[in-house]
Amino acid sequence: MNYYHKVLDIINIGKANYILRIEKKNIKFSAGQFFSIGISETFINREYSACSAEDDFFLDFLIREVEGGILSVKLKRLRIGEFVKVLGPYGNFYLKNFDKKENYIFIATGSGISPFMSLIKTHKNLKYKIYHGIRKNTDIIEDKDIDQDNYFKFITREDVKDSNSIKGRITDNFDIIKSESQNSYFFLCGNSMMVSEVYDKLINTGFRSNRIFTEVFF
Amino acid sequence: MKVAISYPPIINKLGQKAMVSQNRNVQFFSIPTYLLPIIHAQAASMIKNKVEVIWDDGNAQLKTYEKWLDDLIIIKPNIIVLEGTTPVMNFMWNTINQIKNKLPNCLTVLTGYHSMRRPEESFEKSNIDIIILSNHVDFVLNNLIDELLINNDLKNLDNLKTNGISYRKSDNSISKNTSFKKIEKISNSEIIERDLVQWKNYAYENGNFLQTPGTYATSVIRDCTFGKCTFCRYNGPELSFSIMDVQKSVNEYEILIKKYGVKEIFDDSGVWYRGQDARNFAKEIIKRNLHKAGCYFGFNTRFEYLDEETIKILAKANFRFILIGLESGSNETLHNLKKGYTVETVKNTLKLLTKYGLHPHLTIMVGYYWETQKMLDDTINLVKDIMFKGYARTLQVTLCTPLDYTPYHQECIEKNLLLTKNYDDHDMSKIIVNTSLPHEKYYEAVKEIYFIALHPRFIIRQFLFLFKFKKRDWQFFFTYSIRALRRVKQHVFNLTKAKNKYNNE
Numbered sequence: 100m101n102y103y104h105k106v107l108d109i110i111n112i113g114k115a116n117y118i119l120r121i122e123k124k125n126i127k128f129s130a131g132q133f134f135s136i137g138i139s140e141t142f143i144n145r146e147y148s149a150c151s152a153e154d155d156f157f158l159d160f161l162i163r164e165v166e167g168g169i170l171s172v173k174l175k176r177l178r179i180g181e182f183v184k185v186l187g188p189y190g191n192f193y194l195k196n197f198d199k200k201e202n203y204i205f206i207a208t209g210s211g212i213s214p215f216m217s218l219i220k221t222h223k224n225l226k227y228k229i230y231h232g233i234r235k236n237t238d239i240i241e242d243k244d245i246d247q248d249n250y251f252k253f254i255t256r257e258d259v260k261d262s263n264s265i266k267g268r269i270t271d272n273f274d275i276i277k278s279e280s281q282n283s284y285f286f287l288c289g290n291s292m293m294v295s296e297v298y299d300k301l302i303n304t305g306f307r308s309n310r311i312f313t314e315v316f317f
Numbered sequence: 318m319k320v321a322i323s324y325p326p327i328i329n330k331l332g333q334k335a336m337v338s339q340n341r342n343v344q345f346f347s348i349p350t351y352l353l354p355i356i357h358a359q360a361a362s363m364i365k366n367k368v369e370v371i372w373d374d375g376n377a378q379l380k381t382y383e384k385w386l387d388d389l390i391i392i393k394p395n396i397i398v399l400e401g402t403t404p405v406m407n408f409m410w411n412t413i414n415q416i417k418n419k420l421p422n423c424l425t426v427l428t429g430y431h432s433m434r435r436p437e438e439s440f441e442k443s444n445i446d447i448i449i450l451s452n453h454v455d456f457v458l459n460n461l462i463d464e465l466l467i468n469n470d471l472k473n474l475d476n477l478k479t480n481g482i483s484y485r486k487s488d489n490s491i492s493k494n495t496s497f498k499k500i501e502k503i504s505n506s507e508i509i510e511r512d513l514v515q516w517k518n519y520a521y522e523n524g525n526f527l528q529t530p531g532t533y534a535t536s537v538i539r540d541c542t543f544g545k546c547t548f549c550r551y552n553g554p555e556l557s558f559s560i561m562d563v564q565k566s567v568n569e570y571e572i573l574i575k576k577y578g579v580k581e582i583f584d585d586s587g588v589w590y591r592g593q594d595a596r597n598f599a600k601e602i603i604k605r606n607l608h609k610a611g612c613y614f615g616f617n618t619r620f621e622y623l624d625e626e627t628i629k630i631l632a633k634a635n636f637r638f639i640l641i642g643l644e645s646g647s648n649e650t651l652h653n654l655k656k657g658y659t660v661e662t663v664k665n666t667l668k669l670l671t672k673y674g675l676h677p678h679l680t681i682m683v684g685y686y687w688e689t690q691k692m693l694d695d696t697i698n699l700v701k702d703i704m705f706k707g708y709a710r711t712l713q714v715t716l717c718t719p720l721d722y723t724p725y726h727q728e729c730i731e732k733n734l735l736l737t738k739n740y741d742d743h744d745m746s747k748i749i750v751n752t753s754l755p756h757e758k759y760y761e762a763v764k765e766i767y768f769i770a771l772h773p774r775f776i777i778r779q780f781l782f783l784f785k786f787k788k789r790d791w792q793f794f795f796t797y798s799i800r801a802l803r804r805v806k807q808h809v810f811n812l813t814k815a816k817n818k819y820n821n822e
Contacts, residue, residue, distance in 0.1 A: 100648060100649075100652065102659060135621075135657040135658070137621055137658075137662075139662075141624060142621055142624070142662045142665040142666055142669070143621050143622065143623070143624045144621040144622075144657070144658065145592075146542075146543065146657075165592075165593065167593055167596075168592065168593065169592065169624045169626065169627075170624075184659070186652075186657050186658065186659070187657070189545040189655060189657065190545065191554055291500050291502070291558075291559055291560050292502065294500050295498065295500045295501060295502050295559070296502075298498055298500065299498070302496070307496070308480075308495070308496035308497070309495075309496070313499055313500055313557060314557070315500055315557050315558060315559075315560075
């Protein structure tokens with residue numbers, strides 16, 4: 100088995116995030132799943148969810164360059180044509196029974212939006228809203244496949260600049276999410292504190308646990 | 318209200334005790350190793366201010382089964398909490414029935430990954446009252462106790478609201494409150510109350526401690542950050558990982574060292590911190606001068622999780638014992654197990670760990686149903702190479718056994734590979750699946766790997782470590798030479814039994 104995939108591009112998204120685009124080879128995955136990615140010389144790997152569509156000819160990963168981090172910094176410095184080691188896919192965080200009539204509510208912090216980007220790109224007629232917790236305006240994901248009208252940003256460290264942005268944390272502005280239909284499916288992805296708190300708030304508001312799905316990122 | 322958190326002593330026909338080992342697996346050994354059940358200890362600490370908690374580990378308290386049961390009957394708890402895993406389920410069901418027979422008004426609560434995934438079976442086979450469906454036993458038990466205290470009627474369970482439990486109603490029907498949280502804020506859970514759980518009972522008889530008293534820390538990560546290895550019980554749709562704040566964990570280490578005089582602390586999280594959290598932890602240990610207290614630290618990790626910078630600072634902070642799951646020397650096996658790494662990087666990770674004076678301990682398994690002679694040879698050769706070069710210091714090798722309805726267990730059932738329907742046979746003492754090779758080959762492989770400890774190249778390598786003039790290497794040399802012999806003898810004894818049984822069949 101050859102686990103090494105060629106880097107096709109590094110695309111900057113704002114100041115802190117970038118997309119690592121690599122060749123897909125014969126990998127098949129379900130939108131929402133993650134991979135283990137490493138660079139040979141560092142002997143370390145980390146898990147990243149794909150953010151490209153299932154049928155794209157490449158694999159994209161949205162990566163936050165962590166201050167003081169090792170792998171996220173080195174991956175960004177890779178040159179086109181260099182190789183990364185890719186194992187996977189792993190995980191159950193995908194749509195088992197996709198139904199275009201259903202409402203899908205995606206709640207993420209930081210790069211926890213990656214699996215949702217993959218879902219949106221894969222299921223073209225998905226009815227969705229994204230609630231995204233970020234620090235700064237430069238963390239906003241500008242992607243042609245994300246319907247900006249359905250993309251709500253919760254910005255903690257800067258003033259907001261557009262009408263779909265809200266100042267503060269997701270959990271502090273939960274009233275906005277509370278008004279979603281009781282029959283919606285909720286997908287939560289990001290840091291464990293946010294996932295845990297939003298889960299509690301959804302349950303306390305009367306949403307059903309069998310319609311809430313969670314994935315934790317560091 | 319009296320709540321007993323109970324571990325009955327389990328002793329097999331050969332007089333060996335059921336020891337809870339890594340991943341909460343159960344193996345029978347005559348050399349004792351008593352491990353503190355962390356989440357249950359957190360549960361005890363969490364409810365101690367509401368109810369009278371009886372920490373009742375019959376194994377660690379060196380009781381016979383009869384003495385343990387007699388004592389329990391005298392204490393007469395209102396609630397008894399038990400933990401079971403596949404190889405001891407039959408025993409647990411019998412024990413529950415005995416308890417219910419002697420103490421009919423006592424509520425019994427069963428926990429553990431087996432009953433969590435197959436609750437109906439335990440209700441059918443025993444008179445158990447409540448089964449906890451979540452791995453967050455502390456949070457769920459705490460909520461359950463709150464509800465029972467309010468209800469003030471242990472005889473009527475008909476409308477329990479606590480999430481994450483299944484329970485028996487008065488008409489004997491079973492109800493399930495499946496709505497429960499996968500991710501809890503474990504930073505909000507209690508740090509273990511050491512005196513309550515009689516920590517000293519677990520402080521000495523543990524083969525992984527180089528210095529005693531040793532103890533297990535409150536796990537910083539519940540279950541596993543990766544959580545996809547097919548054989549591991551920390552893998553399932555009902556599980557995710559939860560993480561504890563670095564400062565809170567270091568606070569506990571400080572108490573363990575300063576108040577209890579602990580000399581070795583191990584964190585048994587499925588996988589400990591990595592990256593910045595790991596570095597921040599080490600920096601905090603150094604900042605508080607705890608690295609100079611003569612206490613070693615250890616944890617479980619994965620290959621390719623720790624970089625050189627992190628390893629360096631961990632070594633400075635006096636970390637020593639690093640338990641790391643190699644599992645196999647075959648990439649095909651690692652792929653089938655969904656381990657998320659390949660053999661090519663294994664030696665480099667280990668080399669880095671030993672370069673900075675850490676003591677890597679490898680866990681290896683053989684007997685996967687697909688394992689060919691070539692895969693087995695690859696594992697043996699890789700392990701020999703690692704041990705002869707001194708890249709790891711100790712190891713343990715076990716037979717891969719399907720347990721607790723993990724994906725590997727379910728795979729074995731679906732492919733009709735299981736050779737037994739008796740849960741007692743899942744005790745890791747023999748291979749219980751159809752394999753591509755005669756079972757004898759795997760037993761021989763286990764023996765061959767353990768005998769590395771007696772090989773001159775390995776022994777010379779241990780001598781050479783002494784010339785680094787580090788205290789830990791000298792301690793290791795003298796302590797482990799005796800332990801290695803004992804352990805080799807024990808494992809070979811167990812496997813010879815399995816092999817003889819195989820030959821007789």
